[in-house]
């Protein structure tokens with residue numbers, strides 16, 4: 001026990017516990033796990049976007065020395081269950097298609113795995129994969145969701161009546177007549193409106209690929225069954241799914257998410273086909289089997305999100321007050337066969353989140369999702385909401401220009417001001433002061449000063465502009481939302497254990513990938529018990545030792561898991577207080593009469609009655625005689641936290657850019673945010689989350705785009721063609737704060753993990769269009785490539801008569 | 803499962819030829835026999851079990867695999883181990899002092915929160931160590947630093963804190979001269 005320790009650990013920029021190992025090359029990532037006698041898997045992937053598999057010949061591959069075996073989809077489909085199992089299916093209607101992890105008769109996208117080779121090392125496995133001979137019979141390809149939704153489109157799945165995998169209305173109610181009534185009301189508001197904006201917005205296929213790719217290392221033991229180390233954000237869900245698919249008892253499956261994972265951002269949240277193949281092969285061969293994804297495989301198959309089209313209409317009055325909103329969205333979900341999300345859950349949530357942050361009372365929002373011959377959409381940070389955010393934030397700027405209003409003022413006028421607020425799509429906005437945060441942001445960028453500067457600059461032929469956007473995204477996801485959405489619980493849970501030396505161990509079933517849990521969660525527990533964070537350890541990701549939870553997704557760490565820590569600490573403190581009352585004969589005292597500080601438990605009414613924290617822990621854990629009546633020995637507690645309704649975290653963002661009108665190139669001069677994150681546990685960690693999220697949004701908006709040709713060939717499967725922003729491409733981001741503690745969280749925290757990239761493309765595009773207002777430029781598509789901007793300038797010039 | 807036939811004795815044995823390589827890694831001489839196509843990154847990670855050097859792309863873009871080869875930062879995924887025969891190589895494992903105290907660059911990353919998941923970090927640290935050894939008085943303007951860092955990708959931090967860590971590294975190293 002550390003003597004005379006400080007208290008007040010919450011709110012400090014403590015250096016991170018993780019860093020000592022990560023900085024010295026002692027991280028424990030998946031590819032670093034070493035087991036002897038391990039074999040390597042390489043997947044054979046389809047070279048066609050849609051084709052019948054006529055024949056697969058493995059002979060030449062098997063001839064290569066070092067090859068141990070090979071398996072095809074046909075064989076695998078006889079040995080394991082198909083992937084359409086309840087634990088991997090959301091609880092609402094859609095076309096969930098049965099599939100096996102290796103294609104059986106037909107391939108549906110360029111890159112779909114259809115066989116797996118096991119060999120002594122990856123070099124041999126790759127040689128053998130290249131030697132597999134496959135005869136394909138090409139079938140018609142559809143790569144455009146709008147085309148796919150037409151009656152006469154070729155079908156991705158020939159036994160489906162259409163390519164629509166999912167479609168719904170998010171407004172009006174669940175019954176057709178309720179929806180029709182709502183639509184008519186919205187139409188009436190449009191008919192009366194002073195002004196109506198109608199515009200199509202399109203966001204390109206891109207995502208947040210982590211720098212560490214995916215991987216799995218499976219070990220089979222006759223006595224213990226399967227142990228698999230996996231890159232995953234949700235180890236417990238993987239475990240349930242693997243048991244079902246491999247027809248094992250859950251007692252025989254242990255999933256370990258490595259202590260260190262090289263980023264996830266949603267990409268490591270789905271249940272991927274490769275995992276189960278690796279596990280099955282380990283069982284079949286009775287030897288450890290490993291697969292480490294190559295970057296090419298990664299970019300061909302995952303990290304692809306954002307592929308949406310939105311036909312947005314806004315009806316407003318002369319002052320820019322939004323009267324009603326209408327949106328028809330289209331999601332291009334790729335093949336739509338991927339556990340947990342099936343490609344369409346992201347665009348679906350994007351439509352739900354569309355009106356967030358603004359006090360919009362009337363809307364008609366519908367979405368249709370189509371399967372295409374592309375990789376299945378998989379989630380990325382700002383889950384589904386980046387495209388709708390782009391559409392709305394751009395649309396409101398266009399509306400402001402139409403009305404001759406300052407966009408910052410128009411947006412402010414429409415922000416939610418009364419809480420709790422339930423959006424037209426049912427999103428519960430718990431609390432906050434969005435206007436205050438907005439004003440703080442607008443003040444920080446000196447809008448009047450910038451307008452003056454802009455005038456001067458224009459006079460000298462320079463084009464600078466400012467753009468605003470905001471976002472209100474989930475701070476954790478309650479069961480209320482997560483059970484219907486993903487068929488999984490939303491609660492936060494930890495098991496907290498105090499040992500006889502007063503050291504605390506926290507076990508969490510989630511699996512972070514850089515979010516600093518070991519540091520911030522230790523701060524929270526240390527703060528509660530008045531001990532030093534070094535006396536708290538945080539362990540996560542191993543289903544053998546942690547309570548079941550749905551994973552590190554949706555900004556659940558600081559919101560739900562931290563709340564569970566606070567509740568576990570409160571329960572254990574109350575128990576320790578009861579022992580104090582009993583041992584010291586303090587009849588009538590309650591838990592509130594004790595404070596935990598400086599490594600001691602102190603009776604506030606008489607400071608002489610105190611125990612060292614460790615001594616009291618030892619008494620309760622080891623000295624299990626003379627117990628208080630009805631009390632158990634031991635200091636262990638599992639706490640579940642559930643917020644009644646979603647908690648929301650607000651961000652307001654502003655970009656300043658300069659555009660070169662000869663080249664269409666733009667430079668970000670400045671980027672500022674104002675965040676309402678409630679109580680801050682570790683300021684430097686929170687700021688890091690915001691900066692990283694914003695730059696992901698910039699990189700998406702400026703550079704990243706997965707391209708397929710008309711035959712569905714993936715053209716961007718390396719970092720040269722799928723380009724990420726480097727340090728030289730982006731500016732410093734200035735992070736401001738306007739906190740309002742969250743009333744539904746025991747510590748008032750709002751989590752920032754999810755939402756930061758979402759508003760960025762809108763803010764940037766708005767700034768560019770503001771700079772180019774003299775040319776009447778309105779950009780409506782991403783990415784913001786110089787060629788596209790130049791074309792808009794030229795079109796504007798032509799429209800202005802040169 | 804389809805298995806190789808009639809060559810049971812070969813199962814699990816690659817027929818790749820083996821060639822001897824020797825080099826100095828982190829001050830120690832190492833000698834191995836490896837396949838001529840083994841990447842230097844794999845040699846470091848698998849043969850030498852120095853897993854601090856990471857692989858993010860294996861095609862020379864991300865910079866995760868950066869090590870210092872004969873005094874120059876280079877990408878170990880772009881070289882074969884045999885090409886490094888006779889070379890002197892430094893990896894992330896050699897950067898902290900033998901007593902475990904952090905190098906100024908590592909210290910700066912820690913102070914400035916220049917890492918989140920840490921996967922890109924060894925590559926950044928090696929690039930910066932190399933750069934500051936060669937340029938003890940670097941240009942510390944924002945643009946100049948960002949240019950120096952542009953050969954390494956980070957997906958988590960947004961770079962701001964890595965820029966700060968570069969500045970702080972230069973300061974600490976100057977202080978320790």
Ligand code: FES
Pocket residue numbers: 856857858859860861862863864865866867868877878879880
């Ligand atoms: S792994 Fe070598 S540059 Fe990416």
Ligand code: FES
Pocket residue numbers: 211262263514916917918919920921922923955956957958959
């Ligand atoms: S810290 Fe995660 S990629 Fe840089």
